[in-house]
Amino acid sequence: MRNGRLIALLFLPLLGCYAQIEAPSVTMTHNLCGTTDCMPGLGASLTVWQVSGANTFSVSFGDQPLLNPTNSVGPTTVNTSLLLNQGEFDMITTGAGADFSGVNTVDLYAVNPGVSTAGDPCATPANCTKIASFNKTTDGAANRQLVLKGNGSDLAKLIDTSTHTLSLEIRPSGNAPTPALWNAQVSMDMSLTSRANLP
Amino acid sequence: MQLRKLFAVAAAGVCLAFGALAQTDPAASSMDGGARSPAKSSKKKSTKKSSKTSKSSRSSKKKKAKKTQAPAQQAAVPDLPVPDDGEAPKLTHEALAGGSRGKPLAVAAHADDPNGVYGPVLYVRKQGLGAGDYVPIRMAASKIVPGDYSVEVPAALTNVEVLEYYLEAWDMAGNGPAQVGTADAPLAVPLAEEKKAVATVMIHPKGAPPAITHSAVAHAPKGKPVEISARLVGDTGVQNAAVMFRHTGEKDYKALPMGNIGGDDYTATIPAAMVTSDLEYYLEAYDKYGNGPARSGSPGIPYSLKLAEAVAPVPAQAAAPVASKRMLEDESEPTYVGLGFDGGAPGGAGLTLLVRPLWWLRLNAGLAYNVAGFGWRGGVSLAPGQWTVTPTLNLDVGQYLSGDFNKVVTITESNPAVASAERALLAKTTYKFATAQLGLEFGSQRRFVFYVRGGITYFESTLPHAELSAIAQSNNPDPSNTITVTQDVKYSSIVPCASLGFNIFIY
Numbered sequence: 001m002r003n004g005r006l007i008a009l010l011f012l013p014l015l016g017c018y019a020q021i022e023a024p025s026v027t028m029t030h031n032l033c034g035t036t037d038c039m040p041g042l043g044a045s046l047t048v049w050q051v052s053g054a055n056t057f058s059v060s061f062g063d064q065p066l067l068n069p070t071n072s073v074g075p076t077t078v079n080t081s082l083l084l085n086q087g088e089f090d091m092i093t094t095g096a097g098a099d100f101s102g103v104n105t106v107d108l109y110a111v112n113p114g115v116s117t118a119g120d121p122c123a124t125p126a127n128c129t130k131i132a133s134f135n136k137t138t139d140g141a142a143n144r145q146l147v148l149k150g151n152g153s154d155l156a157k158l159i160d161t162s163t164h165t166l167s168l169e170i171r172p173s174g175n176a177p178t179p180a181l182w183n184a185q186v187s188m189d190m191s192l193t194s195r196a197n198l199p
Numbered sequence: 200m201q202l203r204k205l206f207a208v209a210a211a212g213v214c215l216a217f218g219a220l221a222q223t224d225p226a227a228s229s230m231d232g233g234a235r236s237p238a239k240s241s242k243k244k245s246t247k248k249s250s251k252t253s254k255s256s257r258s259s260k261k262k263k264a265k266k267t268q269a270p271a272q273q274a275a276v277p278d279l280p281v282p283d284d285g286e287a288p289k290l291t292h293e294a295l296a297g298g299s300r301g302k303p304l305a306v307a308a309h310a311d312d313p314n315g316v317y318g319p320v321l322y323v324r325k326q327g328l329g330a331g332d333y334v335p336i337r338m339a340a341s342k343i344v345p346g347d348y349s350v351e352v353p354a355a356l357t358n359v360e361v362l363e364y365y366l367e368a369w370d371m372a373g374n375g376p377a378q379v380g381t382a383d384a385p386l387a388v389p390l391a392e393e394k395k396a397v398a399t400v401m402i403h404p405k406g407a408p409p410a411i412t413h414s415a416v417a418h419a420p421k422g423k424p425v426e427i428s429a430r431l432v433g434d435t436g437v438q439n440a441a442v443m444f445r446h447t448g449e450k451d452y453k454a455l456p457m458g459n460i461g462g463d464d465y466t467a468t469i470p471a472a473m474v475t476s477d478l479e480y481y482l483e484a485y486d487k488y489g490n491g492p493a494r495s496g497s498p499g500i501p502y503s504l505k506l507a508e509a510v511a512p513v514p515a516q517a518a519a520p521v522a523s524k525r526m527l528e529d530e531s532e533p534t535y536v537g538l539g540f541d542g543g544a545p546g547g548a549g550l551t552l553l554v555r556p557l558w559w560l561r562l563n564a565g566l567a568y569n570v571a572g573f574g575w576r577g578g579v580s581l582a583p584g585q586w587t588v589t590p591t592l593n594l595d596v597g598q599y600l601s602g603d604f605n606k607v608v609t610i611t612e613s614n615p616a617v618a619s620a621e622r623a624l625l626a627k628t629t630y631k632f633a634t635a636q637l638g639l640e641f642g643s644q645r646r647f648v649f650y651v652r653g654g655i656t657y658f659e660s661t662l663p664h665a666e667l668s669a670i671a672q673s674n675n676p677d678p679s680n681t682i683t684v685t686q687d688v689k690y691s692s693i694v695p696c697a698s699l700g701f702n703i704f705i706y
Contacts, residue, residue, distance in 0.1 A: 010637065013655050019692035025685040026671070034679065060677040189685075198694065 017198035022191075025085070028059055029187040037093050037181040043102060046172040055170040056117060057186075063164050069156045078196045082155040085189040087132040087148035092185055097178025100142040104174030108132040108148050110158040111167035122169040129153060132188075136174070155190060283372040288312035290319060290368045290377035295388040302393065303408075303494070304352040304362065308338060308379065311346040312370035319348055319368035322382065326361035330382045338366075339496075342479075342503040349500050354490060355407040363387050406486045408493030409433025409440075413482055415496075421506040423533075424585055425474055428466040429457070429482050429495065436487035442467045443498070444480035452498065457482070458587055468586065471558070478504040534645050534704035539563055541700025546634060546656060549576055553702055558644075559583060567597050571606055571628070574599035578634070585644040593652060595634045602628045620669035630660035634696060649701045656696040662688040 032039055061067050071078045087108050091098050109128035111121050122128035132148035139147070159166045168186075176182070292308040310316045322333035334356060341347035352362070365380030380386040413429035431437045437459075443452040453473075457465040469478070481496025496502045535555050542548040547569030554562045564577035576597030582589050604625040612618040636654030667684040675682050 013635075014695055017655065017693045017695060019690075019694070021688060021690050023667070023684060023686070023688040027683045027685050029681045029683070030679060057679075058677070059680050060675070062674050064674070 014198075018195060019198065020193065020195040022193050024191050026190050026192055027187055028190070029185055030057055030059065031092070031183060031185050032057075033183040037179070037183040039176070039182045039184070041097075041177045041179045041182045043097075043175045043178050046103065046174055046176050055172075056111075056121070056167065058117065058165045058167045059188075060163075060165045061159060067156055067159055067164070068161065069154070073196065076196045076198055078194055080156045080192070080194040082159075083191050083193075084131050084150035084153060084155055085191055086150050088187045088189070089142075089146040089148075090185045090187065091144040091177070091182065093177070093179055093182040095179055098182055099144045099177060100146040102175030102177070103134070103142055103146060103172055104136045106134040106146060106148055106170060106172045109169045109171060110153070110155065111169060113158060113160040117167045120169070121167070122171060128169060129158060131155065131158075283374070284313050284370075285372075285374060286312070286370070287375040287377040288316045288368045288370045290366060290379055292366055292379040294386050298357060298362070298388055298390045299393040300360070300390040301354055301358050303354050303492075304357050304388070304390070305349060305497070306338070306352060306364070306366075307347065307349040308366055308368075309346050310348060310368045310377070312374075314374070315371035316346075317369040317371055318376075319366050321350055321352070321364060321366055322385075323352055323356060323362055323364040324385070325359040326363050326387060333365075333382060339500070341500050343500070347500075349497070351494060351497065353408065353410070353493065357390055359390060361387050361389050406435030406488040406490045407433065408486055408491035409437045409484050411482055411484060411493050411495040413495040415502040416504055417502075418505050418507060419474065421476075421508055422471055422474055424471045425469040425478075425504065426466055427457075427469065427480065427482070428460075428464065430463050431457075431465050431484050431493075432463050433484075433486045433493075435490065437463075437465070437484055438487050439491075440465050440482070440484035442469070442480055442482055443501075444469060444473075444478050444504075445501075446475070447477040447479055447503070452480075457484075460587060466587070470584070474506060477506055480504060533558065534706060536706040537702055537704035539565070539700060539702045541650075541698050543652070543696060543698025543700075545569075545658075545694065546632065546696055546698060549700075551576070553704065555704070558585065563595075567599065569599060569602070571604045572599050572601035574601075574629075580638075582640070582644060587641065587643075589640045589644060589648070591638040591640055591650070591652075593634070593636045593638055593654070595636075596632065598631045599629050602630070604628050614673060617670055617673040620666055620673060624662060624666040624670065627663070628660060630658050630690075632659070633657045636696065636698065640702075645704060647701065647703050649699075651697075651699045653695070653697045655693055658690070658692045658694070660690045662690060664688065 067080060067082065068078075069080060071080070089100060089106070091100065108131055109122045110131050111117055111128050112126075115121055115127045130151065131153040132150045134142065134146055134148045136142070139149070155166060170186070288310045289312065290308060290310045292306075295304070295306065298304040306321055308319055308321075310319050319338045321336045321338055323336065324333045336350050336352065338348035338350040341349065352364075356362070363385035365378060365382060365385045367376035367378050369375030369377075409431045410433065411429055411431055413427075416425060416427055419425045427442050429440075431440055440457040442455040442457060444455060445452045455467045455469060457467040460466050465484075469480075479501035481494055481498065481501045483492035483494045485491035485493070533555075537553040537555075539551045539553050540549070541551075547567055549565055549567050551563040551565030556562065559582055561580040561582065562577075563580070565575070567574040567576040574597055576595055578593060578595030578597075580594075581592045605622055608625055610618050610621050610625075612621055634654060634656040636652040638650045638652035640648040640650040642648040664684040664687045667688055668682070671682045671684055
């Protein structure tokens, strides 16, 4: 009996076996308008943005097994988390007034998997999960770069498992930049951790 | 396994040689003298005078001790140091009153002669058998009292109601035999069934204790392990073989189990920590039915093991061939530097230099190779003993400085851009590792061990972000988005590992 316990004790460290990948910074970038300025400006209210439909876009991650929240590989289960470090708007358009100084708040939402992305899905709050936000009052006025702070949401759980896409919606308030049309690059800095405990 | 077997045979041979060379037992060293006695057998004289069993002769044994030692010490010299006195040895013996049936029967006698004593020889038979049925058993000289001899009649010969025996002894000049009893008028000893307690009734199947053949170890260096070997042969197996040893002057013996090293050969090593002053020991063993103990030496007449500070000149060794002496020194001296070679999964292979600053601590450092590339490694091994099978704790760290895993990984990606990026990533995969393993080492810690180990290993590798970005972007199905890995990716894991290898200590 003592020998059995001793052998069990010797094998105990095997319970701590694992394999893990940590990517501390993976950045996804997306131009709101492609190469040509398209966003309505002239200092108008940013609620126009909702109407334009340019405030929603999707990121396709492809069929990557590691991007599933849980994934069975042989006798083990791979658990993945994809946390948003921060979001960022970088003004592409140049010229006077081409900045975000008139922006009061920006909230970045991820559309929950299974919810239709047509129209303005996040008009119904239950359809979306807020993943980052900017507030002029607490964060200070933005200039040509506007940083949204992440709240620790796990994006892996928000990627649609059938389409492998993450649908995002930007909901701003305040005034648009003064150029008639403007363009910006949206970027999301994420950290990926995948871990499989063995066995 | 061939090396292991070779080592075991070599070790047993060296131990036997050591025992033989170190033998200073007067009785044993008088074999040459004994061989001459038949040549003078025509000189047989009456031994009635010397066969008296008076106790008064025993009282003079101390006075004559010097005389009896002299011929024995010079037994290897052809000429007798004392002129032939023409007299048979004085042989005395107290007749045995009884014994236990099926148990070893101890017989003691005293014999001395100025020319040295050959024998004595005990002749035993079952009562009622003929004169030609006596079984001769040579008696062993005491290490403590000069002139005292004893022997144990094996249990296999005592399963009779009455045992008859007589004793004979010659001197080194061939005078004799002195006798106690004769073949025609032997002494008789009744053997009674041993009373057994009701609560401890044990029925032993047929069988007999194993026969022990052992060359006494008479000398050893102080502070070094002492290996004691013997050949144990029994038709009904061998179990509980042990070296019973104590420091001279102590009352109680300590038991040191003997391990089988192949065939009928058994060995045990008295740890260096116990080899601090002169030792006394005897061997004992049982068969698998519990018959025994068979003994070589006995608690009352143990072998004496003298210790020397350095490699002391042993008289018997002085006359030994140089090669044999060299082997003895090699086997007893510690070794400090060696080479190790091992292989395993997932660590790969290693060739290391070994250094042993302390007998229980071994350091290693050397090259590591895993097909994909080369690296370095180093570590420590802790061995709590120097046994035939020694457990070890091994801790190692290392780093692979180059690694082209395209040699061992086949890329099945159909997208040429992705495949190219994956190849680039695999072409420079390096990693660090740390390993903790428990092992068993077989062989001599001083010379050669083969080992198997198992444990866990920690890997840590850094994957360059440029290649990963290329792979990620190549897999990106949406051209309006760009995916960039902006920092190197860390891969880490703890996985089981196993290895086997061998160590050779050369200096």
